[in-house]
Amino acid sequence: MNNENKILIKNTTIINEGKLVVADVLIANEIILQIGNIDNESNYKLIDGTGKHLFPGIIDGQVHFRDPGLTHKGDLYTESKAAIAGGVTSFIDMPNTIPTILNVESLNQKYKIASQKSLANYSFFLGVNGENIDDVIKMDTRQFIGVSDDGLYFSKKGNLLADSPEKMEKLFANCQSIIAIHSEKEEVIEANEKAYKKKYGEAIPAKFHPLIRSAEGCYEASKRAIEIAKKHKARFHVLHLTTEAETHLFQNDIPLQEKKITTEVSVHHLWFSDKDYDQLGMLIKWNPAIKTEKDRKGLFKALLDDRIDLITTDHAPHTLEEKQQTYFKSMSGAPMVQHSLNCMLEFYKQGLISLEKIVEKMCHNPAILYNMTKRGFIKEGYYADLTLVDLHSPWTVNKENLLYKCGWSPLEGTSFQTEVKQTFVNGNLVYDNGKFNENKLGKPIEFTNN
Numbered sequence: 001m002n003n004e005n006k007i008l009i010k011n012t013t014i015i016n017e018g019k020l021v022v023a024d025v026l027i028a029n030e031i032i033l034q035i036g037n038i039d040n041e042s043n044y045k046l047i048d049g050t051g052k053h054l055f056p057g058i059i060d061g062q063v064h065f066r067d068p069g070l071t072h073k074g075d076l077y078t079e080s081k082a083a084i085a086g087g088v089t090s091f092i093d094m095p096n097t098i099p100t101i102l103n104v105e106s107l108n109q110k111y112k113i114a115s116q117k118s119l120a121n122y123s124f125f126l127g128v129n130g131e132n133i134d135d136v137i138k139m140d141t142r143q144f145i146g147v148s149d150d151g152l153y154f155s156k157k158g159n160l161l162a163d164s165p166e167k168m169e170k171l172f173a174n175c176q177s178i179i180a181i182h183s184e185k186e187e188v189i190e191a192n193e194k195a196y197k198k199k200y201g202e203a204i205p206a207k208f209h210p211l212i213r214s215a216e217g218c219y220e221a222s223k224r225a226i227e228i229a230k231k232h233k234a235r236f237h238v239l240h241l242t243t244e245a246e247t248h249l250f251q252n253d254i255p256l257q258e259k260k261i262t263t264e265v266s267v268h269h270l271w272f273s274d275k276d277y278d279q280l281g282m283l284i285k286w287n288p289a290i291k292t293e294k295d296r297k298g299l300f301k302a303l304l305d306d307r308i309d310l311i312t313t314d315h316a317p318h319t320l321e322e323k324q325q326t327y328f329k330s331m332s333g334a335p336m337v338q339h340s341l342n343c344m345l346e347f348y349k350q351g352l353i354s355l356e357k358i359v360e361k362m363c364h365n366p367a368i369l370y371n372m373t374k375r376g377f378i379k380e381g382y383y384a385d386l387t388l389v390d391l392h393s394p395w396t397v398n399k400e401n402l403l404y405k406c407g408w409s410p411l412e413g414t415s416f417q418t419e420v421k422q423t424f425v426n427g428n429l430v431y432d433n434g435k436f437n438e439n440k441l442g443k444p445i446e447f448t449n450n
């Protein structure tokens with residue numbers, strides 16, 4: 001019997017569906033074949049999981065891997081490599097590449113590039129910018145996991161939220177797939193920008209970013225969009241929530257499977273707050289902005305009480321040169337995908353969140369929310385996307401251990417107590433204690449959309 005493709009993880013603590021269970025996991029080819037007490041009588045490739053924790057692979061519901069067209073910042077190879085080192089086995093990438101992903105041709109081109117270089121599993125949002133709504137609502141929704149305006153709202157002519165509530169209404173009334181929106185009101189931002197520019201010129205300090213891209217702008221945009229979505233019974237998802245006030249717009253009294261309106265928080269909005277601008281400046285300039293400590297705590301609370309459904313990264317790399325500019329020139333966004341699980345596990349170490357909750361928000365819920373087929377859980381018959389973590393293995397982020405093409409992180413100098421030791425994607429051991437197996441590429445994520 002040929003056991004080359006069989007891997008047995010022995011004696012590991014499995015975190016799945018609200019429980020921690022010590023067991024063995026047998027992987028055959030792509031899938032989890034068996035979970036239980038399994039003898040190694042057939043000489044499978046053996047991995048000792050003693051003292052380690054086995055997570056379902058992290059599914060990051062929002063990244064910008066910059067491929068095609070912006071590959072000086074990152075590409076589907078470099079950023080997916082950083083992802084698997086951080087325990088992320090699947091990701092959904094945003095449409096603000098060059099070209100922007102506004103039709104099926106560019107979408108298919110991106111699938112092709114990913115099939116040649118992504119080490120993790122992948123899926124893509126179709127971009128919706130206000131100009132292609134008529135096309136989007138006619139398209140076969142089996143072709144894309146969702147539609148999104150994220151990163152496209154800069155374009156005035158195609159702006160969805162600021163200038164065209166009627167266009168948004170049309171989209172929500174007719175689109176059959178998940179609509180994932182970057183929720184900030186452009187009019188509020190523009191008025192604030194003008195006022196601060198008058199006072200400070202170009203030299204606006206980074207700490208004013210959350211006052212320019214203000215809590216008010218986020219709340220008003222989210223409130224209006226939710227009203228329109230409810231009116232049309234649309235399947236609506238608010239990306240990267242940043243304010244305590246917005247969390248009260250979401251429900252926690254029905255299961256995720258039944259929710260029409262959902263939301264997420266990105267790791268940096270849980271990790272940083274306005275107290276960090278003095279030290280990190282433009283490096284933590286993100287859109288929507290990192291806001292107050294009160295907002296950070298409010299987001300954490302809403303995550304724990306299930307008003308917030310997912311944790312994502314909004315991994316958005318730019319070169320250091322693109323970041324270290326005066327306020328208006330400095331690009332918004334920063335890389336995070338390599339350290340999202342580490343950050344959440346630090347919160348676990350501080351007693352702020354359980355391992356089960358981390359798995360729910362980073363693994364189970366993304367799979368449920370985007371209707372992914374056989375991913376996000378440690379279950380027999382599911383894809384063997386798995387992450388083995390040592391919860392007692394301290395290390396520090398520095399330039400040498402960063403894998404991003406842009407070569408920097410706002411977390412440099414941060415010490416973590418936990419370390420991803422091994423990552424399996426579709427049953428392949430792709431990351432093993434600092435070493436990569438680059439012969440095995442990820443697959444397109446299968447999903448059902450209606």
Ligand SMILES: NC(=O)N[C@@H](CC(=O)O)C(=O)O
Nearest residue numbers: 064150151286287316332333
């Ligand atoms: N999140 C960010 O600050 N930046 C994103 C675009 C976006 O989502 O606004 C980027 O692509 O750089």
